[in-house]
Amino acid sequence: MDKKRIYLSLSQQSGFEQAYVEKALETNWITSGGPNVDQFEKELEDYLKDESFITALNSGTSAIHLALILLGVNTGDEVICQSMTFSASANPILYQGGIPVFVDSELETWNICPENLEIAIKDRIKKGKKPKAIITVHLYGSPYKIDEIHAVADRYEIPIIEDSAEALGSSYKEKKCGTFGAFGILSFNGNKIITTSSGGALISNSFAIKEKAIFYANQSKDYAAHYQHSEIGYNYRMSNICAGIGLGQFEILNKNVITRRENHSFYKKVFQEIEDVKLFEVISDDYYSNYWLNTILIEPDKEKGINTESLRIAFENQNIETRPLWKPMHMQPIFEKYPYYGNKIAENLFEKGLCLPSGSNLTIEDKNRIKEVIEAFFD
Numbered sequence: 480m481d482k483k484r485i486y487l488s489l490s491q492q493s494g495f496e497q498a499y500v501e502k503a504l505e506t507n508w509i510t511s512g513g514p515n516v517d518q519f520e521k522e523l524e525d526y527l528k529d530e531s532f533i534t535a536l537n538s539g540t541s542a543i544h545l546a547l548i549l550l551g552v553n554t555g556d557e558v559i560c561q562s563m564t565f566s567a568s569a570n571p572i573l574y575q576g577g578i579p580v581f582v583d584s585e586l587e588t589w590n591i592c593p594e595n596l597e598i599a600i601k602d603r604i605k606k607g608k609k610p611k612a613i614i615t616v617h618l619y620g621s622p623y624k625i626d627e628i629h630a631v632a633d634r635y636e637i638p639i640i641e642d643s644a645e646a647l648g649s650s651y652k653e654k655k656c657g658t659f660g661a662f663g664i665l666s667f668n669g670n671k672i673i674t675t676s677s678g679g680a681l682i683s684n685s686f687a688i689k690e691k692a693i694f695y696a697n698q699s700k701d702y703a704a705h706y707q708h709s710e711i712g713y714n715y716r717m718s719n720i721c722a723g724i725g726l727g728q729f730e731i732l733n734k735n736v737i738t739r740r741e742n743h744s745f746y747k748k749v750f751q752e753i754e755d756v757k758l759f760e761v762i763s764d765d766y767y768s769n770y771w772l773n774t775i776l777i778e779p780d781k782e783k784g785i786n787t788e789s790l791r792i793a794f795e796n797q798n799i800e801t802r803p804l805w806k807p808m809h810m811q812p813i814f815e816k817y818p819y820y821g822n823k824i825a826e827n828l829f830e831k832g833l834c835l836p837s838g839s840n841l842t843i844e845d846k847n848r849i850k851e852v853i854e855a856f857f858d
């Protein structure tokens with residue numbers, strides 16, 4: 480295969496990263512925390528607005544873990560989590576010895592379903608335990624039903640942790656994703672909309688909580704000349720080198736969002752005439768998606784040999800990476816023994832769905848190759 484591989488989602492350098500990293504090296508700020516970390520946090524706070532406080536961490540997973548700790552989730556506590564997501568949304572519940580309770584998606588946003596959420600909460604309370612927190616996800620960059628979900632959570636006074644790992648740059652009614660819950664989290668992993676190579680952030684709404692998060696992320700050192708600890712500590716802080724990469728990346732965040740949305744328009748045109756395929760789109764102008772990944776549902780057709788897997792293979796034969804949607808957590812071997820509330824919506828999406836190349840580095844030639852595969856396949 481001599482054609483270059485087209486990946487699902489690759490990061491792109493801005494060219495500004497190097498200067499920040501070099502400055503860190505020159506000034507010998509090669510540790511966790513430091514001036515780049517402070518500046519990166521400040522820029523994210525200004526970007527997100529709504530009095531957000533950012534704690535920069537070494538991953539999005541660490542951010543979810545710290546949010547659970549800060550909400551007091553402990554052994555045996557139940558935490559509700561959207562089933563259709565990446566495992567990193569749910570794993571930290573197990574780190575705390577908690578019990579994940581999974582909830583199905585709805586068809587309009589593919590995210591957590593308000594009706595099933597309420598059914599789950601009521602049933603858990605009836606069984607004797609009120610869930611301690613709810614982990615919601617803006618899947619593939621598209622906001623969940625914020626008004627409906629937060630109304631349910633507020634009614635039962637359960638705090639929300641908003642997994643915004645895929646949704647930096649997305650918003651709902653012009654308020655940025657990540658700023659709606661008690662906590663929000665971001666990821667700067669290599670495949671996300673901007674990257675720090677590996678990194679994440681915890682979004683909270685007070686300086687005191689931010690300070691407490693830094694305390695935990697920095698090994699829970701009590702105030703003393705010697706090292707003294709009265710709580711479990713974690714090594715979760717972002718390094719000053721990674722934050723330098725983040726500052727360089729931050730300069731192209733808006734550009735990346737525009738490019739990803741242009742990719743979405745490209746797919747819209749390509750699939751316009753193809754009846755067997757439905758491209759995921761937000762349902763109204765209230766929902767602003769960064770379209771981190773473009774996703775389609777394929778109506779299987781036995782006679783024509785059309786299904787998700789045959790299309791995936793057609794792409795693979797041209798060295799183009801695609802991937803099925805996230806396999807729901809309640810179907811995963813590690814999680815299948817935990818409670819689940821739903822009606823097979825996520826299961827159906829998983830069966831019919833495919834993620835398409837959506838990186839901000841897609842070239843016109845790349846798009847032409849993608850288009851050729853699609854046209855030949857559905858011809």
Ligand SMILES: *Cc1c(COP(=O)(O)O)cnc(C)c1O
Pocket residue numbers: 537538539540541564565567568616642644645665666667668677678679
């Ligand atoms: C990437 C991702 C995470 C985890 O972020 P890391 O920085 O890789 O730890 C969590 N949730 C979702 C939905 C993600 O896509």
